[in-house]
Amino acid sequence: MTGTALLPPLLAGAKITAELTIASTFIGAVLAFAAGIARGTGGRLIRLIAAVYIEIFRGTSLLVQLFWLYYALPLLGPSIGPFTTGVLALSLNIGAYGAEVVRGSILAVARAQHEAAIALNFSRRQRLWHIVLPQALPEMMPPLGNLAVQNLKDTSLVSMITIADLTFHAQNLRNLTLDTVPIYSLTLLLYFAMALILMACMRGLERWVRIGGSPARS
Amino acid sequence: MMYGFHWDLSNPLAFAWSILPIILIGLTVTVEATILGFIVSLIIGLALALLRRTHTRWVAWPTAVVIEFIRDTPLIVQLFFLYYVLPQFGILLPAFLTGALALGIQYSAYMSEVYRAGLDAVPHGQLEAATALNLSRTRMYVSIIIPQAIPRILPAMGNYLVSMIKDTPVLSVVTVLEMLGLARIIGDRTFRYLVPLTLVGAIFLILSMTASAGVRRLERALPKSGILLR
Numbered sequence: 001m002t003g004t005a006l007l008p009p010l011l012a013g014a015k016i017t018a019e020l021t022i023a024s025t026f027i028g029a030v031l032a033f034a035a036g037i038a039r040g041t042g043g044r045l046i047r048l049i050a051a052v053y054i055e056i057f058r059g060t061s062l063l064v065q066l067f068w069l070y071y072a073l074p075l076l077g078p079s080i081g082p083f084t085t086g087v088l089a090l091s092l093n094i095g096a097y098g099a100e101v102v103r104g105s106i107l108a109v110a111r112a113q114h115e116a117a118i119a120l121n122f123s124r125r126q127r128l129w130h131i132v133l134p135q136a137l138p139e140m141m142p143p144l145g146n147l148a149v150q151n152l153k154d155t156s157l158v159s160m161i162t163i164a165d166l167t168f169h170a171q172n173l174r175n176l177t178l179d180t181v182p183i184y185s186l187t188l189l190l191y192f193a194m195a196l197i198l199m200a201c202m203r204g205l206e207r208w209v210r211i212g213g214s215p216a217r218s
Numbered sequence: 219m220m221y222g223f224h225w226d227l228s229n230p231l232a233f234a235w236s237i238l239p240i241i242l243i244g245l246t247v248t249v250e251a252t253i254l255g256f257i258v259s260l261i262i263g264l265a266l267a268l269l270r271r272t273h274t275r276w277v278a279w280p281t282a283v284v285i286e287f288i289r290d291t292p293l294i295v296q297l298f299f300l301y302y303v304l305p306q307f308g309i310l311l312p313a314f315l316t317g318a319l320a321l322g323i324q325y326s327a328y329m330s331e332v333y334r335a336g337l338d339a340v341p342h343g344q345l346e347a348a349t350a351l352n353l354s355r356t357r358m359y360v361s362i363i364i365p366q367a368i369p370r371i372l373p374a375m376g377n378y379l380v381s382m383i384k385d386t387p388v389l390s391v392v393t394v395l396e397m398l399g400l401a402r403i404i405g406d407r408t409f410r411y412l413v414p415l416t417l418v419g420a421i422f423l424i425l426s427m428t429a430s431a432g433v434r435r436l437e438r439a440l441p442k443s444g445i446l447l448r
Contacts, residue, residue, distance in 0.1 A: 059423040063387040064398055068419060071411035149290060156292035160391065167295055174298075180306065184299040188291045195290035 006173060006183055013169030014190050020083075020155040020165060021198070024090035025148050031091060032098025032144075040103045041128060050099065057096030063157050065089050070161045086158035094151045098144060105140035106132055138210045145202035149195050156191070166190060220400070225408060233413045237404055241417055244397035248386045251318045251396060255386075256379055258322025263329025270330060271337075289327035294388050296320050301392045317389035321382060328378050336371035337363060366444035373440070376433035380426050397421060 039050035057065065066089040070082065080088070109132050117127040159168035170187040174180055219225070221243055226236040269281040288296070297320040304311060311319070340363050348358040390399030401414035 055427070056423065059426045060419045061384040061387045061398070061422050063390075064415065064419050064422060067398065067402065067411075068415045071405060072415050075412050153290070153292040156294045157388070159294070167292065167298075170295065171298070174302065180299075180302040184295060184303065187295050188287075188299065191291045191295065192287055199290075 006177075006179070006186060009169045009173060010166060010183075010186055010190060013164060013166035014194065016164055017152070017155050017166040017191075018194065020086060020090065020158060020163070021148075021152045021194075023087045024094060024155070025151050027087065027091035028094035028098055028147075028151060029144070031095025032102050035095060035099035036102025036106065037128065039099060040106045041124070053092075054096045054099050057093050058100070062089065062093045062154055063160065065093055066157055066161060082158075082161050082163050086155075086161060086163050090151060090154055090158070093154065094147055097147055097150070101140050101143045101147065102136075105136040108139060109135045138206070141202070141206040141209055145199065145206060148198055148202055152195055152198055153191070220404065220407075225404065227408060227410070230413050233408075233410065234417050237414055237417065240400055240404065241397055241414070241421065244395060244400040244418075245421060247314070247394065247396040248383065251314065251321065251386050251389055251394065252379070252383050254315075254318035255321030255325065255382055258319060259325035259329045259378070259382075260375070262323060262326035264333060266326055266330035267333035267337075270334065285327045285330055288323060293320060293324045293385060294391060296324055297388060297392060313392045313394050314389075317386075317392055317394045321385060321389070324385075325378055325382055329375065332371055332374040332378070336367040336374070339370050340366045360447055365446050368445045369440040369442055373433055373437040376429075376436055380429045380433065383425055383429060384422060 035050045035053055038046045039054060042050065066086070069085050069089050073080075073085070113131055113135065114127065117131040122131065155165060156167040159165050159171065162168075166187060170183050173183050177183070220240050223239050224236065226232040266281060266285055270278055270285065272278050297317060300320050300323075301313070301316050304316065344362055344366065345358070348362045353362070386396055387398035389396055390402070393399075395403075397418045401418045402411075404414045405411035
C-alpha cells in the first residue's frame with residue numbers, strides 16, 4: 001500500500017481525534033474553572049468535594065480512569081456509549097489538572113487586590129468576577145494551552161475502548177497491511193500537525209485574553 | 219487463578235483481598251518500568267539539552283524540532299512505532315524494555331526542558347563573575363553553575379517521575395503485564411471489572427500521593443543557595 005492509500009483512513013481517524021479533543025477540552029475547561037474556583041473560594045463542603053475530585057483524577061492514571069468508566073460504570077448503573085465514555089474520561093482528567101492551574105493563578109493575584117475589593121464593599125461574587133478573575137485569566141492561559149496539547153495526546157488512549165480515532169485506524173491499517181513504518185510515521189506527523197494547529201489557536205486565544213478579555217488591565 | 223493465586227468471588231472485599239497478591243506482582247513491573255524509563259529519560263534528556271545549547275545552528279535548530287516532535291506526539295503511538303519498527307531493523311527487545319524505552323524517550327523531551335530551565339535560571343552575573351575570576355569552562359560549570367541549578371532541577375524531575383508512574387499503564391497495550399494489564403485479565407476471566415480496576419486505581423492514588431509528598435519534602439529540604447559537588 002502506498003502513502004496515498006493510507007492517508008484517507010488516517011484522516012478519517014484524525015477527524016474523530018479532533019472532535020474528541022475539541023469536546024473534551026471545552027468540557028474540561030468548564031470543569032477546571034468550576035473545580036478551581038470551588039477549591040479556592042468555596043465553602044468548606046464544596047472545597048472538600050473539589051479537592052477529592054482533583055486528587056482522584058490527578059492521582060490515578062488516565063487509562064485506569066478510562067477502563068473504569070468503560071467496564072465498571074455500566075455495572076453500577078448507566079450504560080453510555082464508548083464515545084461519551086471517552087469524552088467523559090478525558091474531560092474529567094484534564095479538568096482536574098486545569099483546576100490546579102486555575103486555583104494557582106487565583107492565589108497568585110496580589111493580596112492587596114482582594115483587600116481593596118473588600119474595602120470598596122464588593123460582594124464575594126463581584127470580587128471574583130470583576131477583580132480577581134480578570135487578573136488571573138491572562139496568567140493561566142499558557143499552562144492551560146499546554147494542557148490542551150496534553151489532552152490532544154491523551155485522546156490516543158481512547159482507541160483502547162474501541163473508538164475509531166487516529167491511533168485506532170493506524171492499528172487497523174497495520175493489521176491489514178503490515179506497512180508499519182509509513183503508517184506510524186504518518187500517524188505521528190498527523191498528531192504533530194494537529195498539535196501545532198492547536199498551539200497556534202491557544203496562542204491566539206491567549207493574545208485575545210490579554211487584550212480584550214481582561215478589563216482590569218485595560 | 220493466576221500466578222498460583224486463587225480468587226475468592228464470595229464478596230467484593232474477599233475478591234479484592236484474594237487478587238491483591240497478583241496486582242502487587244504487577245506493581246513491581248510498574249515500578250521497574252518507571253525507574254528504567256526515568257533513567258533513560260535523564261540520559262537522553264541531557265543529550266538533547268546539550269545539543270540544544272550548542273552554538274552551531276544546524277545542530278541546535280533540528281534538536282529543537284526533535285524535542286518538540288517527541289513532546290507533542292502521543293506516547294502510545296511512539297510505543298507502537300518502536301514495538302513494530304525496531305524488529306524490522308533487527309533489534310529484538312522484550313516488550314518490557316521497548317515499553318521502558320518509549321516511556322524514557324517521551325519524557326526525555328520534558329527532561330531536556332528541565333535541564334535547560336535549571337541552567338538558564340542561574341543569574342547571568344554568576345557566569346560573568348566566574349569569567350572575571352578566570353575560571354576554566356569546566357570549573358565554571360562544575361563549581362558555579364550546576365551546584366546552583368540542582369535545587370531547581372531536582373523537584374521538577376521528581377514531578378515528572380510522578381507523571382511517569384501514571385503513564386506506565388500504557389505499556390499494557392504491548393503485552394507488558396503491569397497492574398492495569400493484570401486487572402483487565404482478571405476482569406476478563408471473572409467478568410468482574412469493578413473490584414480489580416478500583417483496586418488498581420486506589421494503588422495508583424496511594425503511589426502518586428506518596429511520591430508527590432516526597433517531592434514536596436525534597437523541594438523544601440534543598441538549600442536554595444545550591445549544593446556543592448564535592
